[in-house]
Each structure stands twice: as C-alpha cells, then as structure tokens.
Amino acid sequence: MNIKDEVKELKDEVVRLRRDFHMHPELAFEEERTSQIVENYLKELNLEVKTHISKTGVVGLLRGKDGGPTILLRADMDALPIEELNDIPYRSVNKGVMHACGHDGHTAMLLVAAKVLSHHREEIKGNVKFVFQPSEEKDPGGAIKMIEEGVMENPHVDKAFGLHLGNMIPVGIIGIKEGVLTAEADRFKITITGKGGHGAYPHTSVDPVVIASHTVLALQQIVSREIDPVQPIVLTVGKIHSGDAFNVIPETAELLGTVRTLDKNIARSVPEKMERISTHIAEAYRGKAKLEYHFGYPPLINSKEETQYVIKIAKQVVGEKHIVTVSVSMGGEDMAYFLEKAKGAFYWLGSMNKEKGLDKPHHSAYFNFDEDALPIGVEMHTRIALGLLK
Ligand SMILES: [Zn+2]
Ligand SMILES: [Zn+2]
Numbered sequence: 001m002n003i004k005d006e007v008k009e010l011k012d013e014v015v016r017l018r019r020d021f022h023m024h025p026e027l028a029f030e031e032e033r034t035s036q037i038v039e040n041y042l043k044e045l046n047l048e049v050k051t052h053i054s055k056t057g058v059v060g061l062l063r064g065k066d067g068g069p070t071i072l073l074r075a076d077m078d079a080l081p082i083e084e085l086n087d088i089p090y091r092s093v094n095k096g097v098m099h100a101c102g103h104d105g106h107t108a109m110l111l112v113a114a115k116v117l118s119h120h121r122e123e124i125k126g127n128v129k130f131v132f133q134p135s136e137e138k139d140p141g142g143a144i145k146m147i148e149e150g151v152m153e154n155p156h157v158d159k160a161f162g163l164h165l166g167n168m169i170p171v172g173i174i175g176i177k178e179g180v181l182t183a184e185a186d187r188f189k190i191t192i193t194g195k196g197g198h199g200a201y202p203h204t205s206v207d208p209v210v211i212a213s214h215t216v217l218a219l220q221q222i223v224s225r226e227i228d229p230v231q232p233i234v235l236t237v238g239k240i241h242s243g244d245a246f247n248v249i250p251e252t253a254e255l256l257g258t259v260r261t262l263d264k265n266i267a268r269s270v271p272e273k274m275e276r277i278s279t280h281i282a283e284a285y286r287g288k289a290k291l292e293y294h295f296g297y298p299p300l301i302n303s304k305e306e307t308q309y310v311i312k313i314a315k316q317v318v319g320e321k322h323i324v325t326v327s328v329s330m331g332g333e334d335m336a337y338f339l340e341k342a343k344g345a346f347y348w349l350g351s352m353n354k355e356k357g358l359d360k361p362h363h364s365a366y367f368n369f370d371e372d373a374l375p376i377g378v379e380m381h382t383r384i385a386l387g388l389l390k
Contacts (some may be wrong), residue, residue, distance in 0.1 A: 006339035007379045012376045014112040018306030021104035021218035025079030025097045025326040031056040034077045038132045041111050044119040054145035068126025069158040072387045075110035076103045076136035092366030100367040113381035126389040134210040139296045141334035152341045160344035161384050162335045167349035171370040174314040182300040184267045185332025190255040190278050194287040199247035206286045208253035222273045234260040260330040300336035303343040310345045313383045323369040332351040349359040349377045
C-alpha cells in the first residue's frame with residue numbers, strides 16, 4: 001500500500017480524534033486531558049514517550065531500525081478563551097473555551113502521522129520526534145520552555161517541520177514561502193501618571209488622558225519617520241484605559257499594544273524609541289510615563305533547502321498546481337523557536353471551503369475548517385519524515 005492509501009484508511013480516525021479534541025478544548029498550559037490522550041496514543045504505538053515537558057507537553061520518539069538523522073514534527077494543543085457559537089454535534093462542552101485556531105486538527109494529524117510512520121519503522125534510518133507543545137496562543141508559549149527542557153537533544157534534532165491549518169487558503173492547497181513567514185510579536189504597556197482633579201479646573205491638574213492622546217499619535221512617527229520604509233512594522237495601541245467619570249480628571253492612563261516586525265534588529269530598536277517619545281511627551285505636559293516592553297515570539301524563518309524540500313513533498317501530496325507562495329504574515333507563531341535551533345520549514349495547510357460555509361477567520365467564535373484537510377496534513381507529515389529517513 002502506498003502512503004496515500006494508508007492515510008486514507010485512517011481518515012475516520014483523524015476526524016474522530018479531532019472532534020474529540022474540539023469538544024474538550026483546554027487553554028494554554030492547561031492541556032491535561034489532551035496530553036493524556038496524546039500520551040496514551042503514542043504509548044500504544046510503542047514510542048518512547050516523555051510527558052510533562054513545559055508543563056503539559058508530550059514528546060514521542062520513534063527510533064528507526066538503523067541510525068540516522070532526527071526529524072522533529074510539531075503540533076500545538078491549546079485552545080482559546082472564546083465561547084463557541086457553532087451549532088455542531090462536537091461543539092465545545094467547556095464554557096468559554098474553544099478550538100478556534102485549528103490546534104485540535106494539528107494534534108489529531110500528528111498523532112495519526114505517528115501511527116502511519118510507526119508502521120514503517122523497519123524502513124526508517126534515523127528518528128522521528130513528535131512534539132506536542134502546550135500554549136502556542138499565549139506568550140511566552142510552550143515551545144521555548146520545551147527547548148529549555150531539552151527537547152532539541154537526546155537525540156539531537158537535525159531538522160524541524162510543522163504546519164498550520166489556514167482558513168484563508170482553500171482546502172487542497174498548500175501555502176509556503178522561503179525566509180520570513182511570520183513576524184516577531186512584541187507587546188508593551190505605557191503607564192502615564194498625571195495629577196487627578198476636577199474636570200472643570202484642568203489648570204490645577206495634570207491630565208493623563210491628554211498626554212495619552214498625544215502619545216498614541218506620536219508613536220506612529222516611529223513607523224513613519226524612524227524605521228526604514230522598506231522594512232515592515234506595525235505598532236498598534238489596542239487598549240487605552242483611564243478614568244471612571246465624565247467630570248473627573250484621572251490620575252493615570254494606560255496604553256497597551258503590540259509591535260510586529262520581521263527583523264530582530266529592528267525589533268530590538270523599538271523600545272528605546274517608544275521610551276524616548278512617551279517620556280518626553282509626558283514631561284512636556286508635566287506628567288510622567290513609564291514603558292514596560294516585552295519581546296515575544298521571534299520572526300519565523302523557513303530555511304531555503306528545507307522549504308524546497310517541503311514543496312517537493314507537497315507536489316507528491318497535492319500536485320504542483322495546488323502549491324501557492326504565500327506572503328509574510330504579521331501574526332506571530334512560536335514554531336519560530338524550533339526553527340531558530342534547527343533548519344526546517346513551516347507551511348499553511350489550506351482548510352477553507354466557502355461552499356460548506358467553512359471560511360470564518362481564525363480566532364472567530366464561528367471558526368471551523370474543512371476536515372478534508374486532515375488526511376492531507378497527515379500525509380505531509382508522514383512523507384516529510386520518511387523522505388529524509390529512508
Ligand atoms: Zn491562533
Ligand atoms: Zn494557531
């Protein structure tokens with residue numbers, strides 16, 4: 001039997017696993033039930049299984065018959081704090097928690113890929129490491145902690161691959177790009193302190209709302225005047241909080257936001273600029289500003305040779321006409337950490353189907369994807385590993 005037929009026989013199983021995970025979603029670092037199922041499944045396959053890595057992470061190691069390189073395949077397991085609005089038989093039973101990004105599918109696909117690959121143990125020269133990580137959605141994320149706890153060693157990982165379901169790409173299509181694929185995603189908080197007072201007597205107060213307003217506008221000058229215009233950057237203030245009453249000048253104001261960049265050096269240059277602008281504006285208006293800045297996931301970089309390799313495999317799985325070059329996304333993805341440590345590639349597995357109404361964006365309370373994508377993902381994982389270990 002060829003790989004495609006082997007995977008086809010397991011379509012019901014991958015769908016059943018996915019729906020079970022979908023019904024029982026768990027938030028970042030709380031994936032207890034999910035990781036227990038993963039652990040049991042991998043043990044059934046006679047893999048070497050390690051649990052509780054980075055809290056709820058699980059790693060299964062498939063040792064081939066002979067020695068050779070080690071290939072890491074990764075899935076993320078966490079859901080989001082969203083109340084599901086889909087009317088489906090496998091709708092989330094956990095109130096306020098939902099698999100709205102497709103990580104239920106990622107976990108199910110990697111499990112079934114482990115099963116298919118375990119049937120080929122005799123042909124494998126080297127090892128496959130199946131990494132099920134907690135918390136992709138919530139910074140600092142599960143990947144970095146798994147790496148700190150040694151997931152890239154024993155045996156040393158030579159190449160790493162992963163995928164993400166993509167509801168912006170039709171099912172049957174695989175999207176990939178060499179080089180940077182997703183952005184560095186950082187976040188900040190600026191606390192502005194003024195002097196509270198009566199709304200009718202502003203001259204006796206220092207108004208943090210006015211300072212905050214000037215600051216929001218001025219921060220955009222970093223994007224337009226301080227960064228090379230051919231280098232993409234986004235600076236978004238997503239939350240402003242100040243005051244409780246219409247006629248009171250409050251004491252403080254808070255600005256929270258995110259900065260997205262595609263280059264680590266540019267990312268590192270931003271806090272100084274933000275601090276300079278925010279503190280000087282505050283001082284100009286007799287107030288004070290304090291910046292807290294947190295560097296998040298780094299840019300995800302697909303290495304050249306491994307990207308070409310994934311394209312070669314995708315040709316076997318979906319055919320040359322069904323591979324698209326995607327553009328870079330300003331979203332973040334902590335698979336980036338694995339790809340800092342090993343060469344490899346991350347790609348989009350198309351999962352949108354307009355006719356079936358499965359075209360809602362990721363993180364929507366109506367998100368759902370076409371399950372026809374699942375066997376394609378299983379086949380991709382399987383062939384990517386097999387092709388390097390035969
Ligand atoms: Zn997500
Ligand atoms: Zn995701």
